[in-house]
Amino acid sequence: MNRFSARTVLSRAQRTGLMVALVLIGIGAILRPMTVLQTVVAIVTVAYGAAIVFRVLLVWAGARGEHLIKVSDADARAVPDADLPVYTVLVPAYREPGVIGLLMSHLGALDYPKDRLEVFLLLEEDDRETIEAASAVASEPHVRILVVPESQPKTKPKACNVGLEQATGEFVTIYDAEDVPDPLQLRRAVVALRRLGASYVCLQAELGYFNVDQNRITKWFALEYATWFRSLLPGLVALRMPIPLGGTSNHFRARELRELGAWDPYNVTEDADLGIRLARSGHRVGVLQSVTLEEANSDFINWIKQRSRWYKGYLMTWLVHLRSPRATIRQLGWRGILCLNLFVGGTPLAALLNAVLWATTILWFLDRPPIMEEIFVPPFYYLGVICLVFGNATVIYLNVLSARTMDRPDLLGTALLSPGYWAMMSLAGAKAAWQLIFNPSYWEKTTHGLHLPPSSPSSKEAADVG
Amino acid sequence: MSVDVRARTTAAVEKQWIAYAVVYLGTALWFWHSGLVPGDSMSRAANAYYTLFSRDPHLAAIGFVWNPLPSLILLPFLPLRGIVPALTQQGLLVVLMSAALMTATVAVLHDVLRRIEVPRTARLVLTGAFALHPMIVVYSGNGMSEACFLLCLMLAVRSLLIWISEGRAETLVPAGLAVGLAYGARYEALAPVAAVPVLVFLTTFRRTPGPRSRRLALARVDAVITALPGVLAVALWALAGKLIVGQWFATFSSRYGNAAQVSANAGDISLVTGDDLATRAGYGLQQMLGLSPMFAVLLAAALVLAWHRRDPRVLAAVTVLGSVLAFDVLAFLSGTSFGWLRFHITVIPLTVLLAGHVITAVRPPVAAAARTGTAVAALALTLVAIPSTLITLNRPDLAREESEWLTADGAARTRDLTRVNRQVAADLDALNLPEGAVLTDAAYAFRIVLASDRPKQFVITPDRDFPAALADPTGNGVRYLLLSARGAADAVRIGRFGPDPATVPTGGARTWSDTAGNLQWTLVPL
Incomplete structure (x- = not known):
């Protein structure tokens, strides 16, 4: 059993610590309510400011020099088939019979010798529809359907672990059922991992969207991903910090992945958690320039569900790795600790706090309650104002810059309207926090196939665990 | 051996700023030691000082009449x-800062x-032509905002030049930030805030x-990336002014601001500069020719050569520095x-950069003699600015x-x-007054x-209880009013005794006059 599993979100020590802290705060709030409020505001403001500074630092570091790993088409094709290792592709899917056909054609487009490719469709025992649909199309010998026996927790990471047990590949990767990977991606990953040497155990390929122009939400989403994969992750690489992996298109050396205990079936962002665990055991992760296109979530409710799961998972990962702080500090070093707190913990917390801070600001302008002047003591008040003004402006500015660097000048308006997206993030953050407390392991399903015309069967039924 | 000499000269060229730092430090110490630190410099220092050491320390005490950057950089x-009182009491800090910035x-x-x-060699001479230009030397040491402003503008020129050469959108970010910072130093930066995105x-x-549609879309994003920091700087400064002192642009609308000062002094100004457009234009031209007699020649030459070589890089300097120059000319x-x-003052770096562009534009296959001739001519045209x-x-x-600092009579007055x-x-x-005893x-x-x-001991205008103290001085612990003799907008004098300085009571009051016998300050006990 993985010591850092999110099976229990809080360890006994953490639970006790939290209780003691809450009791102390409670006592303080009764005796000296203003001091407690002032302290809370001060801590929140400093943390928030630090998260913004960290973000700017990442973009700056990412923009200096080249931190994406590039393998040219020619180099990728140059490797003779005989020199290629066996590659296992795991495709977990749940209740998406309609997407399976498309999946087969996308995977079929992968430029990799079939005799060295091993595709596992990981389907759940109770999902007869998808199993049947898959059996109908998966005719080629290198594609196998693995039925994951019914057991709790029924999550994507558990399915992947089942797949990994049977995998014979030297390298392993994961795709979601609706993914459209760059056909040369596997070859690029092989070349890159061989070039980088044994210290690199994983490569994260860039994720992009094929339905960017569907509506405002997909545009925001695309812009966010562009910033994430082109600026923030390269920034983490540049600063030699842990990389929280994204759900698909991560390419591993299978042996090290097994040694590490693979995915935590209880963590709802097992990918981010794995990124941290890789860093803890001293392995390195690179970002590979090779895009896998995914479906951007175009529906408001569906988006909130997906995002709240991500945020919940980030919070879980953060708590899980703070479990034995001394070991964490020893293994991750100060850079890793910064990343863990400001990036993994910071991303969902900032989304949540945004709403509170905006509400406070609006309240101030509407009513100017004198108590607020008391709560915000001067240095933190100024810091707060700076965060409010420059923090927001900086993030909008970075989005405009992303629109430019991803060569999508038409997304200028979308970038300038980013605050609307933040409001959605805040909602998701609140939902995530709520669920973390009351329903930690619950996996919010994301419906896929929303980009397909409404007559298509998959748009109604398609749902997976990705 | 020649390689050694060359390497050594290169090192000397790269390190020449140390020599200028020494010159500027000397100038700064001279201004300070001679008691000639200008009022505008002291007032910038005072604005920073109030935020930490006044009776009511708060950031907004930095004031909204003058753009805040020259004061903000003093804060740390x-x-x-506490160690060297002269830093604030005698304006030493502010002159050292301008020396560093220059x-x-x-x-x-x-x-x-x-x-x-x-x-x-040309680079060495041109850098010297800027660094040792008398106007630059004076403003390196007198603590005024020119050094801060020129630094921001030069950073903007540099980034814009890099962008024009390399074309990477990321390099527009520092260009935009530098223009935004320049607005923090002086409001004339409104000109590049508007002009640079257009370029x-x-x-x-x-x-x-x-x-066409794609070119238009990319151009629009690039312009927005460049414009946002400047626009934000203008908007924020205006918003902060509106929220805190109730005026969007206090520089223009405050009774202490530029517009009020100009109109209060309109008579004096027109006495020197002339009343009608023609005389005024003549006056401005004389000033400009004085600072850089051959500016127009170099501008024309640089633009013609740039056009001829299809090399737009000269536009970086022309847009940033030229727009400020144009703004000031139009305002005047x-x-x-x-x-x-x-x-x-922007004509000085602009002239130097134009000469640099002229020199680089004349390249092989142009004959060596012609190249040397052009370089010598360009350097001569630049250097004539010094005499x-x-x-x-x-x-x-x-x-x-x-002349109030540099001529004998002026310096004596200052x-x-x-x-x-x-x-x-x-x-x-010496009166050992308690806190808040003097309203001024x-x-x-x-x-x-x-x-x-x-x-x-002072209750001053930025204090949040100033209006209350002015309305009821004794009720707020004020014991004395300190009144300027001629301040056109002295809030205390006008508030208590009306606009006519003659109505200030002299009985029982203590006064201070300059050597010429002109009344400067009156201390009225309550």
Whole structure:
């Protein structure tokens, strides 16, 4: 059993610590309510400011020099088939019979010798529809359907672990059922991992969207991903910090992945958690320039569900790795600790706090309650104002810059309207926090196939665990 | 061996800023030691000082009449006054700061010349032509905002030049930030805030291949990336002013602001500069020619050569520095500015950079002799500015401010005012007054507040209880009113005794006058 599993979100020590802290705060709030409020505001403001500074630092570091790993088409094709290792592709899917056909054609487009490719469709025992649909199309010998026996927790990471047990590949990767990977991606990953040497155990390929122009939400989403994969992750690489992996298109050396205990079936962002665990055991992760296109979530409710799961998972990962702080500090070093707190913990917390801070600001302008002047003591008040003004402006500015660097000048308006997206993030953050407390392991399903015309069967039924 | 010599000269060229730092430090110490630190510099220092050491320390005390950057950069160093009181009391900090900023400006200018590939010797001479230009030397040491402003503008020129050469959108970010910062230093930066995005838009639109709609979209994003920091700086400063002092643009609308000062002094200004457009244009031209006689020639030559070689890089300097120059000329011609000589200061780096562009534009296959000839001519046209500025600075009608420090009569007057202000501060300190005992308008009394050992004895205009103290001085613990003799907008004098200075009671009041016998300050007991 993985010591850092999110099976229990809080360890006994953490639970006790939290209780003691809450009791102390409670006592303080009764005796000296203003001091407690002032302290809370001060801590929140400093943390928030630090998260913004960290973000700017990442973009700056990412923009200096080249931190994406590039393998040219020619180099990728140059490797003779005989020199290629066996590659296992795991495709977990749940209740998406309609997407399976498309999946087969996308995977079929992968430029990799079939005799060295091993595709596992990981389907759940109770999902007869998808199993049947898959059996109908998966005719080629290198594609196998693995039925994951019914057991709790029924999550994507558990399915992947089942797949990994049977995998014979030297390298392993994961795709979601609706993914459209760059056909040369596997070859690029092989070349890159061989070039980088044994210290690199994983490569994260860039994720992009094929339905960017569907509506405002997909545009925001695309812009966010562009910033994430082109600026923030390269920034983490540049600063030699842990990389929280994204759900698909991560390419591993299978042996090290097994040694590490693979995915935590209880963590709802097992990918981010794995990124941290890789860093803890001293392995390195690179970002590979090779895009896998995914479906951007175009529906408001569906988006909130997906995002709240991500945020919940980030919070879980953060708590899980703070479990034995001394070991964490020893293994991750100060850079890793910064990343863990400001990036993994910071991303969902900032989304949540945004709403509170905006509400406070609006309240101030509407009513100017004198108590607020008391709560915000001067240095933190100024810091707060700076965060409010420059923090927001900086993030909008970075989005405009992303629109430019991803060569999508038409997304200028979308970038300038980013605050609307933040409001959605805040909602998701609140939902995530709520669920973390009351329903930690619950996996919010994301419906896929929303980009397909409404007559298509998959748009109604398609749902997976990705 | 020649390689060694070359390497050594290169090192000397790269390190020449150290020599200029020494010159500027000397100038700064001279201004400070001679008691000639100008009022505008002291007032910037005072604005920073109030935020930490006044009776009511708060950030908004920095004030909204003057753009805040020259004061903000002083903040981290203010606590050092505990060790060296002269830093704030005698304005030493502010002159040291301008020396440091001007040194940085020289370094950036040198880097720009290097990036446009001006040969080493010419680069050395051109950097010297800027760094040792008398006007630059004076403003390196007098603590005024020019050094800060020039540094921001030169950083903008540098980034814009890099962008024009390399075309990476990321390099527009520092260009935009530098222009935004420049607005933090002086409001004339409104000109590049507007002009630089236009240049970026046109450049991207012209040089991007592909269909018109795509070129337009890319040009628009590039312009927005460049414009946002500047627009944000303008909007935020305006919003902060509106929220805190109730005025969007206090520089223009405040009774202490530029517009009010210009209209209050309109008579004096037109007496020197002339009333009608033609005389005023003549006056401005004389000032500009004084600072850079051959500017127009170099501008024409650089633009023609740039056109001929299809090399748009010269537009970086022309847009950033030229727009500020144009803004000041227009403001002066329309009668909304003082017409100070320093308003033309951007012509100095612009001339130097234009000469640099002229020199690099004449390249092989042009014959070596012709190249040398061009270089010598361009350098001569630049260097002629030094003697002509020396002459201009000695003409009190053209260099009205500068002559108050540089001519014997002017310096005597400035020193005398410094002496009076320090005397007032010393006399007040001797009274051992409690906190908040002296009500005064800091727009005029800033030098006294700075010079005092007991800054908390003053209730000053930025204090949040100033309006209450003015309405009911004794009820708020005020014992004395400190009134300026001639401050056109002295809030305390006007608030208590009306606009006519003659109504100020003299019985029982203590007064201070300058050596010529002109009344400067009145202390009215309550």
